[in-house]
Amino acid sequence: MRTDDALAAVYQHYLTMEPYSQQDEHTYQLSDKVGSGNIKRVTTYSGIEILFSQVEYHQPFPTYFASETPIVELQFALTGERHVDISGKDYSLSIGQGALIFIHDFEAWFHPPAKELYTSFSLGIPVPLFNYAAAQLSKKSSIHFKQVLGDQVFKPLVFQLDSRTQCMIDSLIVALNNNDRSCLLMEAAALEILNRFMTQLFDLAPIPAGFSREDIRKLYLAREIMEASMVDPPSLLCLSRQVGLNDFKLKKGFKALFGSTVFEYLRQVRLNHAMKLLLNQGNNVTEAAVTVGYNNISAFSQQFYRKFGVKPSEVKKIY
Incomplete structure (x- = not known):
C-alpha cells in the first residue's frame, strides 16, 4: 500500500478536470476542442507521482484548482512558459529552470501558453x-x-536545470512512454533526483575539514562539468582551473563530498546512462557505448559487467 493515497487523489482529480479526460491507466488527453497533446503519469510504490506534460492550446484556457492537501513537488520547465496565480501570487518558471515547491490549502488559476508547445x-x-x-x-x-x-x-525554491538531471529526466520521459517500463527503476531515478536537489537546496552536504561553503559550491560545479562533458571530459588540471580550485583540493574535496575520485564518478555516470539507454531506448551496445564516451567496446563491456553483473548484450536480450 502506498504511503500517501491523498496525494494520488489530488493528482487524479486535477488530471480529470476539464479540459482533460483519462484515456488509459497512464494517459490523460487534452480535449481536441481546446488543443492537442496529453499528460503521462505513473505513481510509484512509495507514492511518488511522475508526470510528463506535452500539450499545445489553441486559445488561452485558464483553469481553476484548489486543494487543502499538503504537497511537495519538483517541477521542471522544458519548453513554453505557464503562469499560475496561487492564492494571489504570480508564479512561473522559465525554460531551463526547476523548482522544489511546497504548497498547502491553496487556490490556483493556471494560465497555459496558447499556440505554443x-x-x-x-x-x-x-x-x-x-x-x-x-x-x-x-x-x-x-x-x-x-x-x-x-x-x-x-x-x-527555484534552481537551474543541470545536464545530469536533464539526462535523468529524459530517461524517465522515455520510460513514461514505454509500455514495458520498469516502475522500480523509475522510482529509483525519481529518488535520486529528489536527493540531488534536497542536498543542494538545503546545504545538506557535509563540509570536509579545511573546506568552505564556497569550496563546496565549486566542487558541485566540477561535478556538473564532468557530467555535461561525459563524452570528452577535461583533464583534472583543466577542471581545477575551470572551477577555481587547485588540483589537490579538487581531488581531496571531490572524494570527501561524493565518495569517489573524479574519474571514478565519471565512469559511474557513463555506465548508469548506458544502462538507461539500453533499457529505455533503441540503442544497441555499440551505440550506447559511443554515446556515453567509450570508443573501446570491449573495455565498456568489461566495466559494465563489473558494475551491474550482467553483460550489456544480455541487457538487450532481456529487455
Missing part, C-alpha cells in the same frame, strides 16, 4: 517521504514540510 516534467513527493528524506539527510538541522512552508500557502 508547452512541455514540463514533475515529481509529486508525498510529504511523509519528504520529511523522512530530510531527517536522513539533515543530521545537524531540523528540516520538515511545516518548517519550510511556515505560515505561507506556497513557497518555491
